Amino acid sequence: QKEVEQNSGPLSVPEGAIASLNCTYSDRGSQSFFWYRQYSGKSPELIMSIYSNGDQEDGRFTAQLNKASQYVSLLIRDSQPSDSATYLCAFHPYRDDKIIFGKGTRLHILP
Amino acid sequence: KAGVTQTPRYLIKTRGQQVTLSCSPISGHRSVSWYQQTPGQGLQFLFEYFSETQRNKGNFPGRFSGRQFSNSRSEMNVSTLELGDSALYLCASHDPGQIYEQYFGPGTRLTVT
Numbered sequence: 001q002k003e004v005e006q007n008s009g010p011l012s013v014p015e016g017a018i019a020s021l022n023c024t025y026s027d028r029g030s031q032s033f034f035w036y037r038q039y040s041g042k043s044p045e046l047i048m049s050i051y052s053n054g055d056q057e058d059g060r061f062t063a064q065l066n067k068a069s070q071y072v073s074l075l076i077r078d079s080q081p082s083d084s085a086t087y088l089c090a091f092h093p094y095r096d097d098k099i100i101f102g103k104g105t106r107l108h109i110l111p
Numbered sequence: 112k113a114g115v116t117q118t119p120r121y122l123i124k125t126r127g128q129q130v131t132l133s134c135s136p137i138s139g140h141r142s143v144s145w146y147q148q149t150p151g152q153g154l155q156f157l158f159e160y161f162s163e164t165q166r167n168k169g170n171f172p173g174r175f176s177g178r179q180f181s182n183s184r185s186e187m188n189v190s191t192l193e194l195g196d197s198a199l200y201l202c203a204s205h206d207p208g209q210i211y212e213q214y215f216g217p218g219t220r221l222t223v224t
Binding site for chain 1: 146154167
């Protein structure tokens with residue numbers, strides 16, 4: 001069974017601090033990993049993609065991938081109240097025609 | 112480039128009725144996936160279409176069906192609606208290749224009474 005494990009939260013982080021979101025995935029052969037942000041009542045929005053071990057940075061967001069540990073994380077620096085949302089971790093299993101999504105981690109940025 | 116569009120955005124139906132939802136992918140994207148999202152179950156994969164063919168199907172009853180047209184637009188149909196079908200239905204498009212980045216539409220909020 002291919003799956004993604006995420007802590008459902010809520011994760012509360014003070015404004016200006018670093019928010020750290022983590023997930024583990026089951027398929028060792030997977031090559032593509034994604035983070036989606038979903039505001040309440042809205043659809044998921046792709047914010048980061050990562051394909052190789054190490055860090056991938058985009059503005060205040062950094063995605064980190066460790067294939068040996070089957071672990072993906074998302075760091076949000078200088079957290080803002082507008083970052084409060086549910087963050088979905090997802091991966092594309094090897095030789096599969098769909099993406100597997102985690103159930104998401106709710107993040108609250110405290111003003 | 113215009114994003115993924117879905118119609119209608121909101122729908123209220125009664126048990127036993129059927130419903131058809133529509134999705135237009137991003138221009139140039141030939142693959143469309145459908146998902147059901149509920150608070151308890153998260154995002155659940157329904158099916159994926161590419162070049163008018165269903166390539167993959169999730170674990171949903173046969174009441175859920177879909178199709179894709181030659182212009183890549185897709186529809187999903189739910190027959191004999193049940194209360195448990197109340198959910199946000201999302202479609203996502205991507206251009207098949209090595210990169211599997213999916214982009215979601217705004218969703219259709221279906222309420223079954």
